[in-house]
Amino acid sequence: MALSSAWALAGLFLAMFVFFGYSLRKRWQLRKIPGALGWPFLGSIPEFSIYGYEYVLGLSAKLGNVLIAWLGVEPLIIICDPALIRKYAYKCVSKPPSMSEYGHVLTGFNYDVDQASAFVASGEVWRRGRRVFEASVINGVSLAAHLPAINRCANRFVAQLAQRVAAPAAAHSGKTLGEEGIDMFSIVGGYTMAVTGEVAYGVDLGTADDDIAVARNVSILEDAGSKSGSGLGDGGSASVGGMSIGRQLVAAALASFRCLQVEHSTLYLPLGVMFPWARPLVRWLATHFPDRAQREHMAARTQIANISRLLMERWATSKKAAAAAAGTGTGTGTAITADSKAGTASAPPAEAARADGAAAAGKGAEEAIKEVGGGISSSSFMAAMMEGRRGAPQEERLSDVEVIAQSFTFVMAGFETTALTLSLVTFMLATHPEAAARLTAEVDGLGPGELTHEVLAEKLPYTEAVIKETLRLHPPIPYFIREAREDLDLGNGMVAPKGSYLTMYMHAVHLNPDVWPHPERFLPQRFLPEGSAAFGPADPGAWAPFGIGARMCVGHKLAMMMAKTLLVRMYQRFRIELHPRQPLPLKMKTGLSRVPVDGVWVTLTER
Numbered sequence: 139m140a141l142s143s144a145w146a147l148a149g150l151f152l153a154m155f156v157f158f159g160y161s162l163r164k165r166w167q168l169r170k171i172p173g174a175l176g177w178p179f180l181g182s183i184p185e186f187s188i189y190g191y192e193y194v195l196g197l198s199a200k201l202g203n204v205l206i207a208w209l210g211v212e213p214l215i216i217i218c219d220p221a222l223i224r225k226y227a228y229k230c231v232s233k234p235p236s237m238s239e240y241g242h243v244l245t246g247f248n249y250d251v252d253q254a255s256a257f258v259a260s261g262e263v264w265r266r267g268r269r270v271f272e273a274s275v276i277n278g279v280s281l282a283a284h285l286p287a288i289n290r291c292a293n294r295f296v297a298q299l300a301q302r303v304a305a306p307a308a309a310h311s312g313k314t315l316g317e318e319g320i321d322m323f324s325i326v327g328g329y330t331m332a333v334t335g336e337v338a339y340g341v342d343l344g345t346a347d348d349d350i351a352v353a354r355n356v357s358i359l360e361d362a363g364s365k366s367g368s369g370l371g372d373g374g375s376a377s378v379g380g381m382s383i384g385r386q387l388v389a390a391a392l393a394s395f396r397c398l399q400v401e402h403s404t405l406y407l408p409l410g411v412m413f414p415w416a417r418p419l420v421r422w423l424a425t426h427f428p429d430r431a432q433r434e435h436m437a438a439r440t441q442i443a444n445i446s447r448l449l450m451e452r453w454a455t456s457k458k459a460a461a462a463a464a465g466t467g468t469g470t471g472t473a474i475t476a477d478s479k480a481g482t483a484s485a486p487p488a489e490a491a492r493a494d495g496a497a498a499a500g501k502g503a504e505e506a507i508k509e510v511g512g513g514i515s516s517s518s519f520m521a522a523m524m525e526g527r528r529g530a531p532q533e534e535r536l537s538d539v540e541v542i543a544q545s546f547t548f549v550m551a552g553f554e555t556t557a558l559t560l561s562l563v564t565f566m567l568a569t570h571p572e573a574a575a576r577l578t579a580e581v582d583g584l585g586p587g588e589l590t591h592e593v594l595a596e597k598l599p600y601t602e603a604v605i606k607e608t609l610r611l612h613p614p615i616p617y618f619i620r621e622a623r624e625d626l627d628l629g630n631g632m633v634a635p636k637g638s639y640l641t642m643y644m645h646a647v648h649l650n651p652d653v654w655p656h657p658e659r660f661l662p663q664r665f666l667p668e669g670s671a672a673f674g675p676a677d678p679g680a681w682a683p684f685g686i687g688a689r690m691c692v693g694h695k696l697a698m699m700m701a702k703t704l705l706v707r708m709y710q711r712f713r714i715e716l717h718p719r720q721p722l723p724l725k726m727k728t729g730l731s732r733v734p735v736d737g738v739w740v741t742l743t744e745r
């Protein structure tokens with residue numbers, strides 16, 4: 139569609155918005171809540187604007203702990219009060235349907251996958267998804283089964299770093315050399331994606347040994363999606379556009395995040411956000427007249443979903459082969475079709491055809507997927523989901539779409555958040571040498587042996603405190619969202635009306651001087667017996683970078699294990715200092731997650 143028609147359409151929506159917005163706003167009687175971000179346009183859509191939530195920090199200090207912003211005609215209530223957050227995070231379990239407003243611009247199969255994700259779904263679909271996550275990454279026995287993979291990926295990542303330090307110019311050309319500094323933020327995702335590959339899918343994605351910085355800011359359209367429509371390569375090629383499956387996943391996950399930032403998003407995203415009642419129309423337009431950003435978003439999502447689909451098929455095939463070898467002659471794997479009987483959401487024919495195409499294209503990519511230990515590992519999340527479907531009562535059985543959605547969610551929720559945490563811990567330690575020295579002494583006490591569950595849980599109190607303090611100052615996701623299912627009393631005569639969108643803005647609590655003494659200082663001892671009296675929080679629920687209540691992050695234990703393991707290995711081997719290339723003070727921006735604008739530049743030296 140010509141650009142001018144797109145803008146004409148936007149103008150039409152804007153006019154409707156002005157008409158309907160005012161009347162709706164009156165109906166909502168929210169005027170008692172201070173209008174922090176004023177009336178009302180893109181700049182006041184905090185999670186989609188570049189510095190939106192950084193801005194809220196200052197405003198909550200000035201205007202109070204309950205604020206209102208307007209998502210077009212929808213009120214967004216921002217709560218920064220720890221007691222209110224705790225109360226309503228426990229009480230409200232649902233996410234607002236508009237939580238997935240970006241999902242509303244997705245089309246076809248991508249839309250179904252998005253809506254089934256444990257991150258945004260509510261009701262039974264969420265419960266089923268949450269249950270499989272809990273079985274795989276909360277349950278102690280399952281977690282312990284992931285430890286060998288985590289150890290393996292950490293060792294490989296550190297070996298890669300050591301190579302760069304030893305021979306920077308020979309090993310890599312370009313920007314991320316040891317001597318020139320290493321942008322930890324750009325590369326540590328190689329480790330977190332490798333762990334995700336093993337734990338979520340049970341395969342070796344190879345990213346722990348790879349310079350994944352090259353996969354950042356890649357255009358998915360030019361690289362993969364546009365060539366095959368599947369993102370998995372033209373038949374026969376083991377990689378796409380020269381990118382391995384691991385790099386493709388990194389590129390697709392990052393592109394998917396990027397497409398949700400207003401400055402990179404499709405025009406249809408803000409339209410869908412501002413006019414909830416027009417979303418079916420917005421989706422129709424996005425389907426039939428996609429702009430470039432929309433196509434990029436769809437290609438990135440399709441790519442991740444198709445890798446999940448391919449791995450489901452692989453799992454089923456290997457089960458059948460195992461059964462045949464055992465002489466039963468019948469397959470025990472669950473058949474994977476685009477329209478599974480177990481499914482609650484079936485793909486329309488065009489989507490099914492695309493999915494078949496993806497599966498066919500995936501055959502070429504199969505060779506690029508290295509299985510761990512001769513098969514998609516049985517301890518993986520994917521295997522747990524697939525096994526769990528067999529013999530389970532119909533209402534508890536995950537559909538194909540749900541299996542894809544949960545493995546998709548695993549990649550999206552786990553890879554970048556944990557990478558952000560690790561790079562920011564590195565930054566905090568590089569700028570606080572006394573903390574780095576204490577952490578180094580602690581990790582040196584452990585020796586080179588495999589890190590067990592007990593070691594990680596009991597022998598690293600200072601390392602854990604450093605991670606927690608970093609997450610207090612720099613939570614990768616600074617807020618979490620709930621839906622008010624009834625009118626909620628917010629105190630001082632303020633009411634959140636039924637159906638409103640609550641943003642529990644934890645970062646403001648983490649930095650509130652009434653809650654945390656000297657909140658701006660990096661003091662890991664707050665989380666240790668020695669410092670908790672002097673520097674601990676006034677409110678027990680005042681630290682919640684992983685959220686609160688039934689919807690608290692289901693990957694928090696896994697994330698802590700991943701972070702501790704890599705920190706032990708890195709600090710045992712290297713001295714890590716800030717590189718002169720790192721601008722100070724650290725500048726962060728908040729989109730869907732909170733990221734360092736200029737990366738985290740450090741120098742590594744073998745100890």
Ligand code: HEM
Binds near residue numbers: 257268556684687
């Ligand atoms: C340091 C790393 C991480 C941080 C800071 C983080 C943070 C969060 C936050 C703030 C939420 C929303 C919680 C709420 O609404 O109360 C969340 C939800 C979630 N996270 Fe994480 N996360 C991290 C790592 C992971 C990992 C490794 C996984 C992989 C399993 C994961 C999977 C999820 C899922 C599935 C949800 C949705 C849970 C639900 O709604 O029931 N996260 N995360």
